[in-house]
Amino acid sequence: MDRNQAHRNRRRLLKTAHFIGLFLTMLVICVPGLWIVLNSFRPTVEIMAKPPVWVPSFTLDHYRAMFAGAGEGGVPVFSYFRNSLIVSVTSTFIAILIGMSGGYAFARYRFWGKNSYFVGLMLFRAVPGVALSLPLFIVFAKVGIIDTHFGLILAYVAMNVPFTIWLTDGFFRQIPKELHEAAEIDGCTRWQAFWKVEFPVARSGVASAGIFAFLTSWNEFALASQLTRSVGSKTMPVGLLDFTAEFTINWGGMCALAVLMIVPALILTFIVQKHLIAGLTFGGVKG
Amino acid sequence: MTRRRLPEWLVLLLPAIIVIAAVVLIPLLFSLYSSFTPYKLTRPSTLWKWVGTYNYEKILSDAKFWAAFGRTVLFLTIVLNLELLLGLGIALMMNKVTWGQRTLRTILMFPMMFSPILVGFQFKFIFNDNIGLVNNVLQSMGFNAALPWLVDGKLAMFSIMFAEIWMSTSVFAILILAGLFAMPRDPLEAAKVDGCTPWQSFRHITLPFLMPFIYIAMTIRSLDVARAYDIVQIMTGGGPARRTELLWTLMSRTGYVDARMGLANAMGYVSIILSILFTVYFFRKLSAARAELGMAG
Amino acid sequence: MTEVTLSNVVKKYGALQAVHGIDLDIQDGEFVVLVGPSGCGKSTTLRMIAGLEDISGGEVSIGGRVVNDLPPRERNISMVFQNYALYPHMTVRENLGFSLKIAKRPGAEITEAVNEAAQILGLDELMDRKPAALSGGQRQRVAMGRAIVRHPDVFLFDEPLSNLDAKLRTQMRVEIKKLHQKVESTIIYVTHDQIEAMTLADRIVLMRDGHIVQVGTPLELFNAPVDTFVATFIGSPPMNLVDGVVEDGQIVLDGGVTLPVPTTAGRLSEGQAIKFGFRADNLMPAGHAVDEDGAVYELDLAVTLTEPLGTETLLFTNMAGVEVQGKMFNPRPVRPGEKMNFRLMLDKCHVFDAQSGHAIRR
Numbered sequence: 028m029d030r031n032q033a034h035r036n037r038r039r040l041l042k043t044a045h046f047i048g049l050f051l052t053m054l055v056i057c058v059p060g061l062w063i064v065l066n067s068f069r070p071t072v073e074i075m076a077k078p079p080v081w082v083p084s085f086t087l088d089h090y091r092a093m094f095a096g097a098g099e100g101g102v103p104v105f106s107y108f109r110n111s112l113i114v115s116v117t118s119t120f121i122a123i124l125i126g127m128s129g130g131y132a133f134a135r136y137r138f139w140g141k142n143s144y145f146v147g148l149m150l151f152r153a154v155p156g157v158a159l160s161l162p163l164f165i166v167f168a169k170v171g172i173i174d175t176h177f178g179l180i181l182a183y184v185a186m187n188v189p190f191t192i193w194l195t196d197g198f199f200r201q202i203p204k205e206l207h208e209a210a211e212i213d214g215c216t217r218w219q220a221f222w223k224v225e226f227p228v229a230r231s232g233v234a235s236a237g238i239f240a241f242l243t244s245w246n247e248f249a250l251a252s253q254l255t256r257s258v259g260s261k262t263m264p265v266g267l268l269d270f271t272a273e274f275t276i277n278w279g280g281m282c283a284l285a286v287l288m289i290v291p292a293l294i295l296t297f298i299v300q301k302h303l304i305a306g307l308t309f310g311g312v313k314g
Numbered sequence: 315m316t317r318r319r320l321p322e323w324l325v326l327l328l329p330a331i332i333v334i335a336a337v338v339l340i341p342l343l344f345s346l347y348s349s350f351t352p353y354k355l356t357r358p359s360t361l362w363k364w365v366g367t368y369n370y371e372k373i374l375s376d377a378k379f380w381a382a383f384g385r386t387v388l389f390l391t392i393v394l395n396l397e398l399l400l401g402l403g404i405a406l407m408m409n410k411v412t413w414g415q416r417t418l419r420t421i422l423m424f425p426m427m428f429s430p431i432l433v434g435f436q437f438k439f440i441f442n443d444n445i446g447l448v449n450n451v452l453q454s455m456g457f458n459a460a461l462p463w464l465v466d467g468k469l470a471m472f473s474i475m476f477a478e479i480w481m482s483t484s485v486f487a488i489l490i491l492a493g494l495f496a497m498p499r500d501p502l503e504a505a506k507v508d509g510c511t512p513w514q515s516f517r518h519i520t521l522p523f524l525m526p527f528i529y530i531a532m533t534i535r536s537l538d539v540a541r542a543y544d545i546v547q548i549m550t551g552g553g554p555a556r557r558t559e560l561l562w563t564l565m566s567r568t569g570y571v572d573a574r575m576g577l578a579n580a581m582g583y584v585s586i587i588l589s590i591l592f593t594v595y596f597f598r599k600l601s602a603a604r605a606e607l608g609m610a611g
Numbered sequence: 612m613t614e615v616t617l618s619n620v621v622k623k624y625g626a627l628q629a630v631h632g633i634d635l636d637i638q639d640g641e642f643v644v645l646v647g648p649s650g651c652g653k654s655t656t657l658r659m660i661a662g663l664e665d666i667s668g669g670e671v672s673i674g675g676r677v678v679n680d681l682p683p684r685e686r687n688i689s690m691v692f693q694n695y696a697l698y699p700h701m702t703v704r705e706n707l708g709f710s711l712k713i714a715k716r717p718g719a720e721i722t723e724a725v726n727e728a729a730q731i732l733g734l735d736e737l738m739d740r741k742p743a744a745l746s747g748g749q750r751q752r753v754a755m756g757r758a759i760v761r762h763p764d765v766f767l768f769d770e771p772l773s774n775l776d777a778k779l780r781t782q783m784r785v786e787i788k789k790l791h792q793k794v795e796s797t798i799i800y801v802t803h804d805q806i807e808a809m810t811l812a813d814r815i816v817l818m819r820d821g822h823i824v825q826v827g828t829p830l831e832l833f834n835a836p837v838d839t840f841v842a843t844f845i846g847s848p849p850m851n852l853v854d855g856v857v858e859d860g861q862i863v864l865d866g867g868v869t870l871p872v873p874t875t876a877g878r879l880s881e882g883q884a885i886k887f888g889f890r891a892d893n894l895m896p897a898g899h900a901v902d903e904d905g906a907v908y909e910l911d912l913a914v915t916l917t918e919p920l921g922t923e924t925l926l927f928t929n930m931a932g933v934e935v936q937g938k939m940f941n942p943r944p945v946r947p948g949e950k951m952n953f954r955l956m957l958d959k960c961h962v963f964d965a966q967s968g969h970a971i972r973r
């Protein structure tokens with residue numbers, strides 16, 4: 028009897044601890060983000076108030092200022108958003124094409140030194156953005172593609188290709204090679220067999236690779252901060268710096284831009300979140 | 315007969331190779347060269363002056379560099395280990411959740427979508443000694459002193475690590491959780507019947523199975539360790555008085571503020587080698603773990 | 612007319628030679644089965660015919676046309692794979708119609724051909740399902756349907772039944788045979804199961820280590836194996852083989868039994884080491900045999916073990932120190948250890964050279 032009771036108590040205790048642990052974890056994860064969202068709707072005086080004001084009031088001032096453009100000392104958010112979108116989407120698209128073709132080569136062909144090639148490619152991804160930004164800045168300046176969409180797209184494609192190869196390789200490897208053989212016998216060329224059979228089957232892997240590439244480009248700062256200068260090419264992460272002056276920071280405005288940055292990433296990730304995890308694990312573990 | 319053509323695999327890999335060569339390899343070769351010159355952005359002619367290993371000797375005998383280097387390695391060690399432990403803990407907790415697990419998992423993925431620079435600003439805001447959330451809460455609870463989170467060296471290091479861990483623990487949690495889902499039940503049940511305590515079955519059955527997943531997470535993370543640069547750059551810029559200076563901030567200061575490209579590129583190489591060592595190490599661990607579980611492709 | 616001809620076909624994987632110069636003529640409409648132990652090069656040969664594997668040497672021609680360098684799609688063949696290789700993202704209907712769609716046939720024709728194939732294979736109910744929602748047998752049927760839709764010149768099957776359970780396998784075997792009678796195309800079928808080979812084939816090609824060992828009708832291989840490998844591979848249970856030597860124009864088995872030389876055997880030299888072979892069907896106890904004509908050698912043997920199979924019972928016994936199997940029709944219960952009077956039908960026995968394993972036949 029007693030021992031049963033003891034075990035029951037212990038289980039109850041564990042359950043409570045489990046709940047508290049989860050709650051705290053979620054709290055720590057959510058509060059910083061929510062704090063940003065909340066403050067984007069608070070007037071600056073309230074943000075700066077001392078002692079703190081705990082009951083928030085609501086204003087759209089920061090958003091209004093942000094979208095009003097550069098006119099009233101604001102930040103040209105629209106341009107930044109457009110630049111970010113153009114650069115991220117284009118570079119993701121190209122990186123997927125190139126990476127998929129490379130991943131396919133690794134998954135389907137045997138050749139000498141395959142593993143070394145593979146690790147070699149991954150190592151290029153490991154080069155820190157800051158370390159790369161110094162020489163890349165000089166080279167791009169020489170070629171004359173500094174401060175252009177093209178230059179940044181090129182840099183992001185190179186940055187995203189290795190990881191895309193890693194993920195798609197894992198996915199193509201999951202697909203039995205008999206599938207494209209069957210397609211070839213059914214009258215396809217190799218090219219048709221890929222697009223009509225293997226690509227649709229590997230779709231979710233490609234989708235997850237796409238998300239990762241997009242997020243990387245969308246969020247990247249170290250390279251963008253050096254390779255872009257003007258309103259015509261600066262991306263949002265770089266644009267965030269516009270809210271900082273020598274000694275002061277426009278917190279409210281920055282929070283508003285931050286929200287604008289996170290929302291597309293959030294939406295996109297929700298759409299394909301199932302594939303995201305599958306992509307990572309298949310690509311990595313079984314590949 | 316037929317014309318000699320490139321093998322198909324090479325044709326397929328060629329775009330990737332070309333892009334990477336053009337955007338990464340060539341600049342890296344250039345920077346390797348310039349690390350042997352006293353190149354200054356402001357004086358282009360310095361690019362043609364060969365100084366041999368002068369830059370390397372200089373940084374290797376520079377106490378500031380070694381301090382930054384040591385701090386970087388320490389920072390990475392602490393941060394990666396904590397992320398792993400926390401990620402493991404979170405994954406184990408999530409695995410036990412019976413209700414609303416999908417929602418929780420989605421929330422868990424939040425930080426992965428945040429730009430590192432955004433994370434930097436976010437925590438700079440939250441840890442602000444004057445108007446930050448943390449101090450506001452502390453003061454409302456009756457502590458009178460405003461803690462100088464980003465001004466005191468130790469506290470600043472703590473804040474930066476906190477930000478970094480907040481951003482990256484999800485990667486571990488998500489991947490380990492995926493591993494837990496993929497785990498077969500039979501061995502665990504057999505262990506239970508055989509009389510293993512929960513700790514024993516975790517230690518001898520669950521953990522070995524999770525190893526490949528942990529190594530993937532480590533590998534993915536090690537590709538991105540330098541993202542910490544963004545955070546540090548925003549939160550403290552390496553200050554106060556270089557107390558939070560990491561290899562990457564030192565490099566960017568040397569290159570962009572002091573315009574001493576040659577020297578900065580020499581540091582860059584040290585940081586690249588550091589990153590590569592991390593990546594190669596975990597890649598090998600990953601292959602070994604895979605082979606052990608018979609998952610090799 | 613679509614005969615398939617292989618002449619001196621070779622396949623090398625780097626240093627490893629998987630197929631060593633195979634010669635084979637397959638007639639139009641013939642059902643040929645490639646059979647042999649695992650790793651003997653059956654699949655490789657089939658895949659070279661299909662165009663999925665480069666040919667390292669020799670010539671493959673289909674319908675009189677050399678196809679060595681043609682891609683699969685220009686050979687007008689179809690193939691059923693061991694794991695079926697159904698397209699997982701397409702419904703059964705789309706799977707069946709895929710090849711015609713690729714060939715840009717008009718929609719009405721596709722529908723008709725797909726429906727016809729579905730009818731033949733009883734797939735009508737399943738047309739809108741994805742392969743993941745099908746059972747093993749149904750998948751197998753879809754794979755066959757995909758092959759017949761195009762009316763190819765040649766069907767290639769690579770162990771299509773090996774993933775099915777025993778009962779389904781027997782059933783599908785019959786269906787494949789019916790299918791062949793209906794479509795009358797040339798079929799090349801790979802299996803490592805000799806029963807499948809025996810029941811399906813017009814002609815069997817028995818392979819080992821990348822060589823063809825024997826080609827012939829199932830009965831030829833059964834009745835006149837060219838060597839001990841064929842003798843033990845074809846037929847169930849495998850042929851009994853007992854070592855012996857030729858002495859004074861008689862065969863002396865190692866355990867001491869002396870037998871007259873079977874009438875079928877060819878020239879034997881004095882002192883030659885041989886293997887004496889006979890099937891279980893030809894060693895039967897008196898009164899339980901089907902056919903007792905011809906030369907018969909009688910001997911008493913103790914039964915060690917029995918395996919009743921219904922109409923017949925397998926009898927395990929020792930002959931000259933070697934375990935051999937006999938058979939009894941109209942079976943009655945037999946106690947282990949019971950001595951029975953066995954009759955060995957000498958006309959149906961085989962003599963092989965002990966060294967080379969080759970049959971010594973008239």
Ligand SMILES: Nc1ncnc2c1ncn2[C@@H]1O[C@H](COP(=O)(O)OP(=O)(O)OP(=O)(O)O)[C@@H](O)[C@H]1O
Pocket residue numbers: 624627629647648649650651652653654655656802803
């Ligand atoms: N891609 C390859 N590279 C190297 N060797 C191979 C390759 N494919 C097959 N082989 C080798 O060629 C030989 C013949 O293989 P094949 O697949 O034709 O055998 P099989 O008769 O079909 O056997 P099974 O009954 O097991 O399918 C084997 O020794 C095999 O190891």
Ligand SMILES: [Mg+2]
Pocket residue numbers: 653654655769
């Ligand atoms: Mg085979």
